[in-house]
Every structure is written in structure tokens, then in C-alpha cells.
Amino acid sequence: MGGVLLQTTQAAAPIDFSDLVANVAPAVVRVTVAKKLTQEEQMQQQLPEMLKRFFGNQIVIPNQPKPQTEQKSYGSAFFISPDGYLLTNRHVVDDAKKVTITLSDRREIDAEVVGSDERTDVAVLKVKGTNFPSLKIGNSDALRVGEPVLAIGSPFGFDYSASAGIVSATSRSMTADSAVPFIQSDVALNPGNSGGPLFNQKGEVVGINSRIFSGTGGYMGLSFSIPIDVAIDIADQLKGGGKVSRAYLGVYPQDIDRNLAEVYHLPKPEGALVTKVSPKSAASEAGIKDGDIILTYNNQPISRASDLVNRINRTRPGATVAIGIQRDGNPLTLNAKLKAATEDDDSPEKVANAASSAGSLGLKVREMNDKERTDAPAKGVVIDAIEPDSLADRAQLQPGDVIVRLNNRPTSNLSAFIEAQRALPKQGVVGVLILRGNSPRMLGLRIDKQ
Numbered sequence: 001m002g003g004v005l006l007q008t009t010q011a012a013a014p015i016d017f018s019d020l021v022a023n024v025a026p027a028v029v030r031v032t033v034a035k036k037l038t039q040e041e042q043m044q045q046q047l048p049e050m051l052k053r054f055f056g057n058q059i060v061i062p063n064q065p066k067p068q069t070e071q072k073s074y075g076s077a078f079f080i081s082p083d084g085y086l087l088t089n090r091h092v093v094d095d096a097k098k099v100t101i102t103l104s105d106r107r108e109i110d111a112e113v114v115g116s117d118e119r120t121d122v123a124v125l126k127v128k129g130t131n132f133p134s135l136k137i138g139n140s141d142a143l144r145v146g147e148p149v150l151a152i153g154s155p156f157g158f159d160y161s162a163s164a165g166i167v168s169a170t171s172r173s174m175t176a177d178s179a180v181p182f183i184q185s186d187v188a189l190n191p192g193n194s195g196g197p198l199f200n201q202k203g204e205v206v207g208i209n210s211r212i213f214s215g216t217g218g219y220m221g222l223s224f225s226i227p228i229d230v231a232i233d234i235a236d237q238l239k240g241g242g243k244v245s246r247a248y249l250g251v252y253p254q255d256i257d258r259n260l261a262e263v264y265h266l267p268k269p270e271g272a273l274v275t276k277v278s279p280k281s282a283a284s285e286a287g288i289k290d291g292d293i294i295l296t297y298n299n300q301p302i303s304r305a306s307d308l309v310n311r312i313n314r315t316r317p318g319a320t321v322a323i324g325i326q327r328d329g330n331p332l333t334l335n336a337k338l339k340a341a342t343e344d345d346d347s348p349e350k351v352a353n354a355a356s357s358a359g360s361l362g363l364k365v366r367e368m369n370d371k372e373r374t375d376a377p378a379k380g381v382v383i384d385a386i387e388p389d390s391l392a393d394r395a396q397l398q399p400g401d402v403i404v405r406l407n408n409r410p411t412s413n414l415s416a417f418i419e420a421q422r423a424l425p426k427q428g429v430v431g432v433l434i435l436r437g438n439s440p441r442m443l444g445l446r447i448d449k450q
Helices: 018-027 039-058 228-241 258-263 282-286 305-313 348-358 370-375 414-422
Strands: 028-036 070-079 085-089 096-102 108-117 122-126 148-153 161-172 182-185 197-199 205-212 223-227 251-255 272-277 293-297 320-327 330-337 363-367 381-386 402-406 428-436 439-447
Touching (some): 018 028, 018 148, 018 197, 122 228, 148 205, 182 205, 251 305, 272 282, 282 330, 293 305
Antiparallel strands (some): 070 085, 085 122, 096 108, 108 122, 148 161, 161 182, 197 205, 205 223, 293 320, 363 381, 381 402, 402 428, 428 439
């Protein structure tokens, strides 16, 4: 009588990161930022008292502290060289009046913001001194899904807090306009972790912890980090000249769905469909045409439009790249010499932004230009057009209005606006804080359905 062979698996023991933490923690710092409140933020602090004056005794509001002209916020950063250069997130130090770092030995040192890049959310800091403990830079492209990773930072002000998990995905695009192929993990991140390092098992930095995906504002198992390869490239440019130069191909890319895959005789939905080519662009000069499907970029596969955007953003202007396309069912490789993007270029990022921002609200928005950012008392997105009888139209929004907050979420750029729009409830009324002629105004947006 034959027996039955049962195979059992033994659960893997948790990875011991204690030695790693002891080695790398001294190079991680807490960042304290003093910010001057904008006119909008001061107005929000004054709002309860304004409501009381308007409604009289119909509403009871607890005693509110007097509005402050300055407030402090916190984040994390880490040394990338012994001479005092550090990496953090741009949103940690944005609009900072003063930046101070606190080292592991509790020393406090004032830091200078060398430069920052809004599109990738990377910032470079510099402190005076030498022989600072710096971290070894790893290769984020070599990360594999399931690989253990570790984060160190100051969540909620708790210094040198470590949390571990695994890589959940790589090259994750948060929005269609994303300039960052995020590393997704299940490492616990919370407010204060922003700007801190993500390590692999070797103790090498593979990412900058940047954001979480949450319906509550706290950790819910989805964390996103900027690949260190992207961050170091941005940092090198900021250190060299204080600004970032980006490449420009000049195509309007679109994802391929199942129906389009059948139309174009593709074995599966893949690639980026070119819906338009900008005149006098690198793409035009290389011979790329409307209707081409870009399948590879320098021999790297392109699964969707965001892959193409990410690859372009990681290429320096002046580089010649091989673009593998399918045209009329036939494969073709074209060489394109990328140009430097300018504010007037309709780059893939901006095109994707415009398409993604229209949404069910019935409006189209764009980034503020340099003059608008300088003149306006607060940052936001500008309404370009409104569809008649849409939700936005019924809320009395107008072209030219600057949306500063949507449902109490800041919308300082297109990415933030798209995220705020995606988080809207399916039904109800939400507040929209706008600037109209640089004067703040709150409107109620009634959402019938999404």
C-alpha cells in the first residue's frame, strides 16, 4: 500500500536589519523647515472667525489661536557625500524660510537649499562641514519585486524610526504625466518619512521615500519611493547649475487598449500610440509619424505611454536614441536626436496632463506659468476651459480661475490636482478654494455622480 508524500514549507525567518540600521542611521537626518504662511493659509486660519462674524450666533466655534505668519514642518533627508550634500523631497523644503537638520548625535545645523525640481519632487541640501557619514548609492533598476527593503526616517517626529517590507512593484506611474517611475513597496511610511532613504539588503540607497496612497492620510500598505538613479541624475544637475534640463521628443503618446491592439494587429495591448507629432521636433526630424506605435526606446520595451515619458525624462538633451516602432504592421527603427525641452514645448508630460485633467468635472486645467506663479498669492492650477452645464459650470467656476484647493486638498500642480480629483466622493458637496483676480473665494461643488 503506497503512502502519500506530503511536502511542507517552513516560513522564512524575518530578515534581521539591525546591523544595517546601526551602520546607516548616522547618515540619516531629521529636517525642520520654517515656512512663511501664504495669504491663502493665513486666510484658512482666520476662516472660523470669519464664519462666526457672518453667521452670528447660529454657529458655535471653539476658541481659535491667532493666525501665525510662520509655521514649522518636518521631514527626513540623508547625506550623499562627506562634504555635506543631502537629498530630500522638494515638498519637504518648498517655500522654506529656514531649513535645519538634526544629526544622530543631536547636533543641529542650518542647511541651504541648493536647488529643487518640482516634476520629480527631488531637492538638494548643503550644510557646512566635512567628514559627514554618507550613504552608498545602489542601483534602483536592479530591484526585483519581492525583494526586502528598509526605510529610515522621522514619522510624526519620531527620529530614526525604521520600517521594513518588500518591493511591491517597480516603474509605477502615479499619474499619466508622471516624470518618475516610482518604486512601490509595503514599507510603512507616514508624515515625516518624506525625503528619507529606502535601502536594499546591502545597505545601499535605492530610493527616496516620497508619498503614500491613502484614503485616510495615514499608511494603508502602499508606499512610493523615487528611484535613486532618477534622484542622483537630478541632484547632479542641480549641483552643477541649479536647474534641470530635460529632453524633448515631441510626440503625443496614448496607451494601447485591447480594441486598439486588435486594430493595429498587436499580439497584446502594448506600446505607445503616437496621435500627433510636433513640428520641428526631434520626432518629426527622425521621421516618426502619426499612427506609429512606439514599442522600444533604446532597446527597452515600452508597455504604455508613461513608460515612454519616463524614458525620455531620464535622457539628457542632445542624446541620440533608437526608437523601435510599428508602422502599418511592419517593424522599423528610427534614430532621434533629442532636444532640450522649453516652457513652450508641448512635451509628452504636458499633453498627458491636459488630457488627464479634464475628467468628469467638465473642466480643463494647466500649470501656472512663471509670471502667474510670481504674481499670485498662492499656487494652483489654472482653468483653461469649462464644458457647458458641467459640474464645474454649475459651481460657477470660470476660465482663468486658479484652483488652490479641492475638497481640502492642495492642488499646487497638475499631479496634485489629478490626485485630489481622483479622491473625490461619488456624491455630495465639496469645497473648491479658488483665486479670482488674485482674490480668494470658496465655492461649493455638488457632485451628482462620478
